Amino acid sequence: xxxxxxxxxxxxxxxxxxxxxxxxxxxxxxxxxxxxxxxxxxxxxxxxxxxxxxxxxxxxxxxxxxxxxxxxxxxxxxxxxxxxxxxxxxxxxxxxxxxxxxxxxxxxxxxxxxxxxxxxxxxxxxxxxxxxxxxxxxxxxxxxxxxxxxxxxxxxxxxxxxxxxxxxxxxxxxxxxxxxxxxxxxxxxxxxxxxxxxxxxxxxxxxxxxxxxxxxxxxxxxxxxxxxxxxxxxxxxxxxxxxxxxxxxxxxxxxxxxxxxxxxxxx
Amino acid sequence: xxxxxxxxxxxxxxxxxxxxxxxxxxxxxxxxxxxxxxxxxxxxxxxxxxxxxxxxxxxxxxxxxxxxxxxxxxxxxxxxxxxxxxxxxxxxxxxxxxxxxxxxxxxxxxxxxxxxxxxxxxxxxxxxxxxxxxxxxxxxxxxxxxxxxxxxxxxxxxxxxxxxxxxxxxxxxxxxxxxxxxxxxxxxxxxxxxxxxxxxxxxxxxxxxxxxxxxxxxxxxxxxxxxxxxxxxxxxxxxxxxxxxxxxxxxxxxxxxxxxxxxxxxxxxxxxxxxxxxxxxxxxxxxxxxxxxxxxxxxxxxxxxxxxxxxxxxxxxxxxxxxxxxxxxxxxx
Ligand SMILES: Cc1cc2nc3c(=O)[nH]c(=O)nc-3n(C[C@H](O)[C@H](O)[C@H](O)COP(=O)(O)OP(=O)(O)OC[C@H]3O[C@@H](n4cnc5c(N)ncnc54)[C@H](O)[C@@H]3O)c2cc1C
Ligand SMILES: Nc1ncnc2c1ncn2[C@@H]1O[C@H](COP(=O)(O)O)[C@@H](O)[C@H]1O
Numbered sequence: 001x002x003x004x005x006x007x008x009x010x011x012x013x014x015x016x017x018x019x020x021x022x023x024x025x026x027x028x029x030x031x032x033x034x035x036x037x038x039x040x041x042x043x044x045x046x047x048x049x050x051x052x053x054x055x056x057x058x059x060x061x062x063x064x065x066x067x068x069x070x071x072x073x074x075x076x077x078x079x080x081x082x083x084x085x086x087x088x089x090x091x092x093x094x095x096x097x098x099x100x101x102x103x104x105x106x107x108x109x110x111x112x113x114x115x116x117x118x119x120x121x122x123x124x125x126x127x128x129x130x131x132x133x134x135x136x137x138x139x140x141x142x143x144x145x146x147x148x149x150x151x152x153x154x155x156x157x158x159x160x161x162x163x164x165x166x167x168x169x170x171x172x173x174x175x176x177x178x179x180x181x182x183x184x185x186x187x188x189x190x191x192x193x194x195x196x197x198x199x200x201x202x203x204x205x206x207x208x209x210x211x212x213x214x215x216x217x218x219x220x221x222x223x224x225x226x227x228x229x230x231x232x233x234x235x236x237x238x239x240x241x242x243x244x245x246x247x248x249x250x251x252x253x254x255x256x257x258x259x260x261x262x263x264x265x266x267x
Numbered sequence: 268x269x270x271x272x273x274x275x276x277x278x279x280x281x282x283x284x285x286x287x288x289x290x291x292x293x294x295x296x297x298x299x300x301x302x303x304x305x306x307x308x309x310x311x312x313x314x315x316x317x318x319x320x321x322x323x324x325x326x327x328x329x330x331x332x333x334x335x336x337x338x339x340x341x342x343x344x345x346x347x348x349x350x351x352x353x354x355x356x357x358x359x360x361x362x363x364x365x366x367x368x369x370x371x372x373x374x375x376x377x378x379x380x381x382x383x384x385x386x387x388x389x390x391x392x393x394x395x396x397x398x399x400x401x402x403x404x405x406x407x408x409x410x411x412x413x414x415x416x417x418x419x420x421x422x423x424x425x426x427x428x429x430x431x432x433x434x435x436x437x438x439x440x441x442x443x444x445x446x447x448x449x450x451x452x453x454x455x456x457x458x459x460x461x462x463x464x465x466x467x468x469x470x471x472x473x474x475x476x477x478x479x480x481x482x483x484x485x486x487x488x489x490x491x492x493x494x495x496x497x498x499x500x501x502x503x504x505x506x507x508x509x510x511x512x513x514x515x516x517x518x519x520x521x522x523x524x525x526x527x528x529x530x531x532x533x534x535x536x537x538x539x540x541x542x543x544x545x546x547x548x549x550x551x552x553x554x555x556x557x558x559x560x561x562x563x564x565x566x567x568x569x570x571x572x573x574x575x576x577x578x579x580x581x582x583x584x585x586x587x588x589x590x591x592x593x594x595x596x597x598x599x600x
Contacts, residue, residue, distance in 0.1 A: 014409070014410050014549070015547065017570075018412055018547075018548050018570060021409065021412040021413065023413050030409065030413070099385060100376070100385075101379075101380065101385060104380070124530070125530075127410065128408070128409055129408050129409070129415075130388075130389065130407070130408055130409070130410065130529065131388055132372055132376070132388055132389075133376035133379075133386070133388060136373070136376035136377040136380065137376060137377075137380045139377070140377055140380040140381055141380070145344065145345060145460040145461055146344060146373075146377065147344070147461065148344075148372060148373045149369070149372065149373070161464075164369075165369070165523070166369040167368065167369055167524075167532075168468050168469065168470045168524060169466065169467045169468040169469035169470065169524065170466075170467050170469070171463050171465070171466050171467070172463070172464050172465035172466075172467070173461050173462065173463055173464070174461070174462045174464050175460055175461040175462065176460075184530070185513065185517060185530070186516075186517075186523050188517075189517070226385075227383075227384055227385035227419060227421070227422050228385035228387065228417050228418070228419050229417060229418050229419070229420055230415055230416075230417055231403070231416045231417060231418055232415065232416040233408075233413055233414070233415050233416075234413065234414055235412065235413050235414075236413075236414050238573060238574065240572075240573045240574075241576070242562070242572045242573070242574075242575045242576060242577065242578050243576065243577050243578070244567075244572070244577075244578050244579070244580060245577055245578065245579050249585075250579070250581035250582060250585035250586045250589070251585060251586070251589035252589075253579045253580075253581060253586065254563075254579060254581075254585070254586040254587070254588075254589035254590035254593065255589055255590070255592075255593040257561070257563075257577060257579050257586075257590055257593075258590055258593035258594045258597055259593070259597070260577055261538075261561070261577070261594075262597050266537070266538050266559055267505065267538070267594060267597065267598065
């Protein structure tokens with residue numbers, strides 16, 4: 001039965017109204033908007049779902065890993081409420097100021113500490129900084145193969161069969177474990193936690209590991225291990241100048257829109 | 268680090284031709300190379316691809332590195348990362364550019380980690396800082412709500428993937444001169460751990476979304492697969508391609524290859540007609556390069572009206588048929 005690990009990130013709801021979004025340009029930081037809730041990054045929920053589907057079919061164990069701070073426990077326990085077995089949090093000031101590389105390094109070290117794994121799942125990209133790098137980084141640090149942007153993952157006779165989304169369709173890729181897979185929304189909706197799952201998840205112990213616990217080299221963590229520097233963060237200006245086309249009724253407004261497009265030679 | 272010189276583009280070949288992202292990267296890369304007074308090169312990987320070198324030169328490359336090997340016929344992470352690692356170590360470029368495509372998204376991070384450097388993904392603007400001579404890498408973050416500018420100060424090459432349509436190709440000029448260098452792949456087949464067993468095409472008939480001059484897009488507010496047939500009718504009259512936001516794809520109303528946005532297709536038509544689309548930042552990431560956005564939405568407060576040039580506030584069920592009929596009449600159909 002496969003041992004599976006899913007990496008999930010807690011972020012501010014990426015579908016909150018754009019108008020609520022603010023940045024502190026001087027500090028190069030996003031200002032947390034009041035009233036915007038924390039969520040598990042959406043593709044990461046799909047990564048949990050991909051692991052659960054394998055567990056439904058073949059059994060196995062799912063361990064969830066999350067690196068961060070200010071965890072909202074009800075939020076970060078959600079993958080367990082959905083059916084994952086364990087959750088381990090990585091939290092340490094040494095992780096702060098990281099780039100994709102130093103996060104991938106820390107997660108890879110934690111995975112080495114867990115020790116046994118056949119499949120590691122990540123989201124295709126975290127829906128805050130939209131980098132899409134950490135999964136490949138973990139695979140590179142662990143020296144295992146990776147398949148990115150998956151829409152279906154199955155275990156067939158001990159081999160992994162992955163459907164990877166490409167521009168004009170998808171590819172079917174076969175590879176033997178251990179393997180890292182990043183998951184995309186084409187996988188389908190993640191399941192809702194059931195009440196029983198939520199109650200069971202709330203009772204589980206959640207260990208927190210520090211940099212020392214995972215045996216990480218301080219020089220490779222957080223800001224010290226980062227290879228890229230953020231010079232500037234800003235909100236791009238948009239000039240709003242929409243001309244609303246009116247009419248006595250919707251049909252007339254529609255016809256007027258067509259006439260307008262003709263007038264400005266767009267049709 | 269002083270020995271790292273030149274701007275290198277990692278090329279992509281689609282159906283035996285240089286893909287559009289490759290000529291765009293050559294156009295953008297040319298500007299960076301000229302600003303630095305350095306050379307622009309292209310890496311061509313594949314099987315039987317050498318004949319494309321002259322085309323790459325016509326589009327601006329000073330030098331083309333050709334790695335020809337039957338093992339490179341299909342993109343595979345292990346083989347392409349290994350070959351690019353070898354080429355980069357041999358040539359020592361200062362800058363390496365890739366496309367934000369199925370291949371570049373997969374290849375770039377893994378290669379950057381292996382080379383112990385960093386990459387900025389999905390850049391929309393690249394420039395050379397006149398003082399530091401560093402490449403400034405601008406990319407949308409937070410779904411497009413903000414922009415970040417990065418630099419990679421210490422390690423080389425400085426790497427970026429670039430969003431399609433963010434850069435302009437040069438005019439093709441067959442009189443341009445350049446050098447073609449062939450490099451052995453040195454691939455050990457046993458290092459390729461994955462196997463592509465099948466490729467499934469899900470292409471829709473008609474005009475390609477990415478290339479279309481007119482795009483008609485439906486959002487969640489369309490409500491059903493049947494409703495998209497009304498959009499098809501308008502698209503037919505206009506000779507347009509049909510696109511969608513993510514929810515219609517997730518709901519199975521349309522194939523997921525129609526998705527426009529951050530994680531879908533990037534379009535840049537002259538006319539983009541968005542029907543029952545709210546205008547989320549992640550969707551706009553894929554269509555904000557359109558020259559004219561037209562919105563039909565029943566909610567006057569919808570964000571799409573902040574991005575559109577013309578709009579009608581109303582129920583698409585009433586607006587769309589009347590609009591299609593009038594367009595048809597005007598076009599003499
Ligand atoms: C990391 C990430 C990546 C994403 N990538 C993409 C992407 O690539 N592409 C993408 O599209 N989305 C993407 N999304 C999803 C995105 O955030 C939005 O959820 C999505 O774009 C909303 O689609 P929509 O506008 O169709 O739906 P909604 O936001 O639900 O809007 C529907 C609109 O239809 C209008 N409407 C309803 N009924 C009618 C009617 N009868 N007549 C007229 N108007 C009507 C409503 O007023 C509303 O404005 C991504 C999200 C995340 C977090
Ligand atoms: N802090 C984190 N903790 C756990 N997993 C993470 C973290 N950051 C990124 N990941 C994983 O890596 C994926 C890609 O993240 P990114 O490269 O930041 O876009 C995410 O979808 C997660 O699965």
